[in-house]
Amino acid sequence: MIVADLVQYVVTGLLVGGVYALMSIGLALIFGVMRVVNFAQGDFMMLGMYLTYWLAIGYGVDPLLGALLTIPPFFVLGLVVHRLLLVHVTGRGDPQREMDAQLILTLGLSLIITNAVTMLLSPEPRGIKTAYATQAFVVGPILVNQARSYAFAMALLLAVVVYVFLTRTDLGKALRAAADDPEAAGYQAIDVRTMHGVAFGIGIALVAAAGGLLATYYPIEPTVAVNFIVLMFVAVVLGGLGSIPGAFIGGIVIGLVQSLTLLVLPFQLQNVGVFVAFLLVLYLRPQGLFGQRVRTV
Amino acid sequence: MSSRRRGWIAIAIVVAVGLGLSFALQERYHHRILTLVFVWATMGLAWNIISGYGGQTSFGHQAFFGIGAYTTLLLIIKAGLTPWIGMLAGAAAAVGAAVLIGFPTFRLGGIYFALATLAYPLIFRIVMEFLGYQEVAIPMERERAALFMQFTDPRAYDLLALALLAATLALSHAIETSRLGYWLRALKENEAAAEAMGVDSFRVKMIGYMLSAAPAALVGAVYAHAILFVVTPDGVFGVLVTVQTLTVSLVGGIGSLWGPLIGAALMIPISETLDATLGDRLPGIQGVVYGLALVAIILFAPEGLYWRVRNAILARRAPAPRAARPMPSVPVEAIPAARPAGAVLMEVRDVSKAFIGLQALFDVSFDVRDGEILGIIGPNGAGKTTLFNVLNGFLVPERGQVRFRGEATTGLRPSALCRRGVGRTFQVVRTFPHMTVLDNVMVGAFVRDRAEAPARARALAALALVGLADRADAVPAGLTTLELRLMELARCMATAPRLVLLDEPLAGLSGDGIDVMTSMIRRLRAGGTTVAIIEHTMQALLRLADRLVVLDQGRRIAEGAPVDVTRDPAVIEAYLGKKWLRAATAPQT
Numbered sequence: 001m002i003v004a005d006l007v008q009y010v011v012t013g014l015l016v017g018g019v020y021a022l023m024s025i026g027l028a029l030i031f032g033v034m035r036v037v038n039f040a041q042g043d044f045m046m047l048g049m050y051l052t053y054w055l056a057i058g059y060g061v062d063p064l065l066g067a068l069l070t071i072p073p074f075f076v077l078g079l080v081v082h083r084l085l086l087v088h089v090t091g092r093g094d095p096q097r098e099m100d101a102q103l104i105l106t107l108g109l110s111l112i113i114t115n116a117v118t119m120l121l122s123p124e125p126r127g128i129k130t131a132y133a134t135q136a137f138v139v140g141p142i143l144v145n146q147a148r149s150y151a152f153a154m155a156l157l158l159a160v161v162v163y164v165f166l167t168r169t170d171l172g173k174a175l176r177a178a179a180d181d182p183e184a185a186g187y188q189a190i191d192v193r194t195m196h197g198v199a200f201g202i203g204i205a206l207v208a209a210a211g212g213l214l215a216t217y218y219p220i221e222p223t224v225a226v227n228f229i230v231l232m233f234v235a236v237v238l239g240g241l242g243s244i245p246g247a248f249i250g251g252i253v254i255g256l257v258q259s260l261t262l263l264v265l266p267f268q269l270q271n272v273g274v275f276v277a278f279l280l281v282l283y284l285r286p287q288g289l290f291g292q293r294v295r296t297v
Numbered sequence: 298m299s300s301r302r303r304g305w306i307a308i309a310i311v312v313a314v315g316l317g318l319s320f321a322l323q324e325r326y327h328h329r330i331l332t333l334v335f336v337w338a339t340m341g342l343a344w345n346i347i348s349g350y351g352g353q354t355s356f357g358h359q360a361f362f363g364i365g366a367y368t369t370l371l372l373i374i375k376a377g378l379t380p381w382i383g384m385l386a387g388a389a390a391a392v393g394a395a396v397l398i399g400f401p402t403f404r405l406g407g408i409y410f411a412l413a414t415l416a417y418p419l420i421f422r423i424v425m426e427f428l429g430y431q432e433v434a435i436p437m438e439r440e441r442a443a444l445f446m447q448f449t450d451p452r453a454y455d456l457l458a459l460a461l462l463a464a465t466l467a468l469s470h471a472i473e474t475s476r477l478g479y480w481l482r483a484l485k486e487n488e489a490a491a492e493a494m495g496v497d498s499f500r501v502k503m504i505g506y507m508l509s510a511a512p513a514a515l516v517g518a519v520y521a522h523a524i525l526f527v528v529t530p531d532g533v534f535g536v537l538v539t540v541q542t543l544t545v546s547l548v549g550g551i552g553s554l555w556g557p558l559i560g561a562a563l564m565i566p567i568s569e570t571l572d573a574t575l576g577d578r579l580p581g582i583q584g585v586v587y588g589l590a591l592v593a594i595i596l597f598a599p600e601g602l603y604w605r606v607r608n609a610i611l612a613r614r615a616p617a618p619r620a621a622r623p624m625p626s627v628p629v630e631a632i633p634a635a636r637p638a639g640a641v642l643m644e645v646r647d648v649s650k651a652f653i654g655l656q657a658l659f660d661v662s663f664d665v666r667d668g669e670i671l672g673i674i675g676p677n678g679a680g681k682t683t684l685f686n687v688l689n690g691f692l693v694p695e696r697g698q699v700r701f702r703g704e705a706t707t708g709l710r711p712s713a714l715c716r717r718g719v720g721r722t723f724q725v726v727r728t729f730p731h732m733t734v735l736d737n738v739m740v741g742a743f744v745r746d747r748a749e750a751p752a753r754a755r756a757l758a759a760l761a762l763v764g765l766a767d768r769a770d771a772v773p774a775g776l777t778t779l780e781l782r783l784m785e786l787a788r789c790m791a792t793a794p795r796l797v798l799l800d801e802p803l804a805g806l807s808g809d810g811i812d813v814m815t816s817m818i819r820r821l822r823a824g825g826t827t828v829a830i831i832e833h834t835m836q837a838l839l840r841l842a843d844r845l846v847v848l849d850q851g852r853r854i855a856e857g858a859p860v861d862v863t864r865d866p867a868v869i870e871a872y873l874g875k876k877w878l879r880a881a882t883a884p885q886t
Contacts, residue, residue, distance in 0.1 A: 037408060088596055099408055100354050101595050104547060108591025111540060115581025115588065123580060222581070226536060230419060233412055241408075268427045275416045275423075282413050283401045 004141040009259045011144055017255020018152035019213050021248040022159055023228065024235035026206035028247030029162075031236065033179040033199035034090055037099070039106040041207050041232055042225030043113035048074060048208025049215040049224065050117065056128045063128050064150055067212025074208035078201030085109065090196060091182065110225065117222040125221040133217055151213035158209060159248055162202070166244065175199055179242070207232075227271075231258075234278040240288025249289070253277075301749075304470045304554065311558065312463045319455040326573070328451035332523050334565045335458035339516045340538075341546040341557025342465045346509035349551035350478060352485025353403070353502055357414035358513055359538035360398070360421055361391040365514025366521040366533040367425065370433050373445065380446045384518035391514035392507045399506045403499055422534040433528045435521065446522045454523035461519060462558075465512045469554050472508065476743040476752070479732075481505050482552070483740040486729035493689060493723075495715035495744035495792050537584070541565075544587045548594050550601020559603050564590060639667030642796055642827050643688070643719075648697035650683055657683040658694070659851040665796060670818065670828045672842030672859070674835055676871060679848040681831040682724055685798050688829075689721045690714045702795070716744055720794030724801045724831075726781045728773035734784050735760065735769040741791035759791040760784075763817060779810040786817065796827045803837050815841050835863065835872070847871065 027041045051073070052066035061069065089101040132146035166172035177185040178195035186192055218224075235254045239246025254274055261273030281288065315335065322328055344358045368387035372378040378386075394417075402413045425431075438445035448454060472478040480501045483491040492498050521528050532538075541564075549560025568583045575582050598605045643665040650658040657680045665671050675681055686692040688699060690711040699707050706714055711721070729737050738756035739749075746752040760766045763783040773781060782802055789797055802818070803811050818841060822828050832838050838845060838859065845862045847855040849871035855862050862868055 037412075085592065085596070096352070100411075101599055103354070103356070103411065104543065104591055105595040107540070107543070108588040108595070111584045111588030112592070113588075115584030118581035119579045119585065230415060233415065237409075237412060266427070269423060272420055272423050275420045278416050279401075279413060282405060282409055286405050286409050 006263075008142050009263060010256065011142060012148070013256035013259030014252060015145070015148040015152045015255070016258065017252035018155040019210050019251075020228075020231055020235055020254050021251025022155040022213070023207045023210035024232045024239070024247040024251040024254075025159055025162060025244055026203040026210070027232045028236045028239065028242055028244050029175075029199055029206070030203035032242035032244065033175055034086070034196045035095070035099070035242075036086060036090060036102045036106070036200075037233075038200075038203070039103060039229065040110040040113060041106075041203070042227075042229030043110045044074065044077075044204045045207045045211035045214070045228055046117065046220075046222065046225045047113065048211030049218075049220045050121070051208070052212035052215045053126060053128055053220050063130060063212060063216045064154060067154065067209045067215070070208040070212050071205040075201040075205040078204035079197045081109070081204070082197040082200040086196070086200060087193065091192070110229075114222050114225055121222065123222055125219040127219050128215055130216055145217065147217040151216055154213055155210065158206065162206065163244065171198070230271075230278075231274060234274055234281075237278065237286075238281050238289055243288065246288055253289075301474050304474070307555075308463065308466045308470060311466065312459065315455070315459040315462070319452050319459065325451050328455055329524070330566055330569050332451070332454045332458045333569060334561045335455065335462045336516055336520050336524070337541050337545045337565055338558045338561035339458065339462045339465045339512060340542045341549070341561060342462075342469050342554075343509050343512040343516065344542050345546055345551055345553075345557055346469060346472060346481075347502070347505045348509075349546065349553070349556070350472065350485065351481040351502060351505045353506070354411045355414045355506075355509075356411050356539060356543075357398075357416070357418045358509075358542055359534050360394065360414075360418040361510040361513035362517035362520070362538055362542075363418065363421055363425075363530070363533035364391045364394055365517030366525075366528050367430065367433075368514070369518035370435060370521060370528055371430075374433070374436060379444050380518060380522060381444070384515050387518050388511040388514040391510040395506045395510035396503070399503050403502045403506075418534040418539070422530040425530040425534070431529060435526055435528075446519075454519070457519055458516075458523065461512065461516055465516075466554060466558075468508065468512065472505075473554060474749055476747055476749070477501065477504060477508075479736065479740050479743060482732060482736075483729050485552075486731060487727050489691070489711075490723070490727035490729065491740065492711040493691075493715060493721045493727075494741040494788060495712050496740065497710065497712040537587075540584070540587050540591075544590050547601060548590055550603035550605070553601075553603050556601050556603045560601070563602075639669075641665070642667045642702060643829075644698075644700040645684075645688070646698045646700075648684070648687055648694045648699065650680075650687055650692060650694045656851050658687065660697070661848070661851070661853050662697075663846045663853060663856055665827060665829055667795075667827055668822065668825070669843045670822050670830065670841055672838035672845045673829060673831050673848065674833065674838055674845055675848035677833055678850070679833075679871075680851040681833070681848055682800060683851075684848065685721065685800055685829075685831060689719050689798055715792050715794070718793070718795035720789035720792050720797040722782070722785045722789050722797070722799050722802060724804065726778075726785050728781065728784070730773050732772070733769065734765065734771050734773065734776070737773065737784060738788045738791050741788040744792045756787075756791050759787040762790060762820075763787045764813075778805045779807075779813060782806065782810075782814060783817070786821075790821070790826075794826060796829065797821065799828060799830045801831055801833070803832060803834075811837060839863065 023045055027038060030036055030038050048070045051070050052063050055061040055066040055069060056063050085105060089098055089105055130147060132150060135146040136143040137146060137149065166176060174190045175195050175198060177188065178190055178192045182192045231254055235250035236247050238253055239250035257273050257277050258270055261270050265273060318331055322331060340362065344355065348354045365384060365387035368390045369380045369383035372383035372386060373380055398417055402410050405413065438447055442448065480491065480496045483496055484498055484501060488498055517533055521533070525532055545560035545564050546557045547560070548564055549558065550556030568586045571586055572583045594601065641664045646662050648658055648661045661684060673681055673684065683692065687694050690709050690713065693708055698705055701717060701719060729740065735756055738759050739752050742752040742755040742759065746755055757766065757769065760769055763786055765780060765783050765787060768776065768780060773784065776784060802814055806814060815837070818828055830838065830842065842859055844857060845859050846853060847862055847868050854867040854871060855865045
């Protein structure tokens with residue numbers, strides 16, 4: 001019985017972890033290529049949830065499909081945001097000060113998005129009703145929520161697509177080159193600024209899609225970003241800042257930690273487990289579970 | 298008038314204006330805005346101590362704000378303790394929390410500190426909710442209202458918040474003009490250089506963080522009584538607390554006494570007015586305004602309004618650029634010849650250091666003797682800079698030992714070595730770019746003098762020694778390469794070193810510059826300072842050094858008088874290759 005409980009928690013953790021993994025990949029890609037820590041990542045996720053909601057309610061589009069449909073418009077949105085705002089705070093001057101400027105710029109952006117949505121769409125939480133949200137696959141003594149399973153499968157699929165894109169296509173290779181050594185990439189006729197835009201676009205699109213998947217089982221409200229941005233930070237730091245596979249595993253680990261925390265702590269303290277794990281990783285292995293220690297002097 | 302005096306007068310003016318406003322305003326709502334301006338200016342100033350002066354950006358300063366509010370309130374409820382004492386307990390708790398947070402966090406550089414600080418208020422928030430303190434109302438105390446910080450006259454809260462503001466301004470001003478302020482700024486500008494100049498970075502950050510936590514906690518307690526009345530985790534640990542703190546500081550300009558005050562005086566009335574007029578219909582309007590302010594300030598005036606205006610005024614006042622100035626000259630009085638080298642000052646024994654896949658130093662041993670000029674030469678990549686990094690504590694060797702004046706120093710931080718008398722300059726000059734030349738040198742001088750005045754005198758003496766006295770008020774960006782190297786040397790000399798490690802002091806200098814620098818180095822030695830110099834060109838050191846140590850691929854391949862070393866076959870091979878070795882040693886025919 002206890003074993004069954006444990007398996008149940010692990011399965012639940014894995015399933016939500018898959019969606020965390022997808023959103024964290026977006027954040028990691030942006031950090032990896034641009035060295036920008038994007039505070040507004042959670043807000044783009046929230047916008048992705050709303051777009052999926054709007055497609056579902058207005059046009060009857062299934063949210064699993066709706067999540068995919070968020071990708072093109074959010075890619076374009078990412079390009080625009082990069083061109084209008086982030087261009088001004090990347091790749092010039094002292095890295096430490098620039099990092100602070102980026103954090104503050106994206107924090108401002110996050111505030112604008114959260115509060116503008118609150119103003120325009122009301123702070124009331126909404127939800128998408130689907131047939132599978134309340135259904136579960138029954139595997140022996142374990143219940144596996146269908147919405148979470150589908151969302152997990154889609155997240156996994158998208159993550160694989162991203163991985164193949166980055167490793168097999170010319171554009172993906174150019175992105176990685178721009179991330180590893182912007183100067184050398186410039187000599188190879190790779191336009192680093194364009195690569196930054198592309199990375200930001202893809203990063204935003206991925207987190208929006210993850211938001212869409214999340215919307216199949218999670219309430220949609222303007223302030224939802226706060227809860228998730230920290231989870232994403234944790235996952236990305238856990239995986240080693242900027243590493244894509246690391247962020248994926250980091251996301252899964254966060255889902256598991258969140259779920260397994262329930263075994264020892266009451267429900268309200270669920271995220272305390274995550275934050276404590278975050279601090280432990282920062283202190284014990286700041287380079288992340290998979291990253292390499294970078295020399296600073 | 299000294300800048301110190303001017304600062305105190307300006308603070309007095311702020312207090313006078315605050316008092317005047319508090320007595321002139323009539324409507325309760327206006328008093329609320331005034332109180333909020335003082336509250337957020339104070340909070341911004343508190344944050345500014347660690348994040349503005351020290352450059353350690355904290356995104357979690359509301360942790361201390363909330364600790365102050367909750368501690369004070371829970372002491373009222375559980376123990377009947379007056380908030381006047383309770384808020385001091387809150388400040389003490391916040392300082393304790395700062396130590397607990399800072400202790401592990403300051404070991405992480407840059408971005409990691411900012412990310413880690415995010416987590417703490419979130420944890421506090423969740424825990425407070427869990428403990429059942431979702432809504433804690435301040436119990437009414439009609440009988441002993443004043444004792445419990447409950448006033449009907451809104452002026453009382455104005456004055457309370459103004460008193461905190463004045464105290465925090467005074468604290469900030471005291472920090473700015475003290476050793477701590479110089480050291481915090483130096484850490485922000487260049488942590489490695491600061492460490493090498495004797496700044497114990499961990500300790501200085503920690504003190505800054507503690508001083509930054511206390512006012513945040515006090516203002517949290519006052520905010521709870523003056524504005525909130527019902528304290529919620531979201532109200533004191535929430536994102537908006539940090540957002541307001543960051544916004545007033547950044548809009549006004551960080552790293553100054555006046556930035557947060559200007560930012561608060563501008564932003565708080567705007568956002569409160571909007572909230573009062575449109576807040577019902579547009580519930581997120583305040584957040585949008587703060588967001589827009591943050592984005593706009595980063596895009597258009599990232600240094601903040603205070604610095605923008607100040608720099609514009611200074612630029613208008615600045616005199617026309619001067620004609621080219623003569624090269625700094627060192628009086629060529631008779632420089633005494635080399636003294637016989639004295640006792641061993643530094644002992645290097647079997648030092649080995651490897652990086653991933655590269656053995657940088659391999660069992661290197663030599664002595665530095667008191668009063669000598671020791672040249673350490675070797676081709677590029679021989680391990681010279683790595684050796685200096687081991688000698689002054691930036692790196693800990695895997696094997697071997699370094700002893701300075703008989704004391705084992707391996708494992709000591711660079712700042713500790715600096716205090717023991719090991720000075721250091723860098724291959725690429727490391728300045729504190731936003732500090733004047735004098736301030737740069739004062740950072741070093743503070744190692745020997747705690748107070749500002751003697752440190753200033755010591756720094757001026759060091760500048761006079763290298764011939765840069767007339768450049769004291771310039772910023773490093775306006776200096777020539779030679780002047781930069783001399784400034785770095787003066788900063789190093791201001792720490793009163795027994796031994797200075799000069800990492801390629803001649804690199805990038807013209808012929809005349811090399812002459813100035815070499816006679817400078819002879820003068821230092823004549824003044825009793827022992828000198829170790831790295832160079833990769835042998836030429837310059839042949840005349841300057843008393844002895845040479847030659848490194849090649851991490852090993853010491855020769856040591857001795859310059860003339861002997863240049864004839865050493867191993868040295869010729871290292872520099873010129875085997876072919877030349879054969880040519881040099883072939884029997885003459």
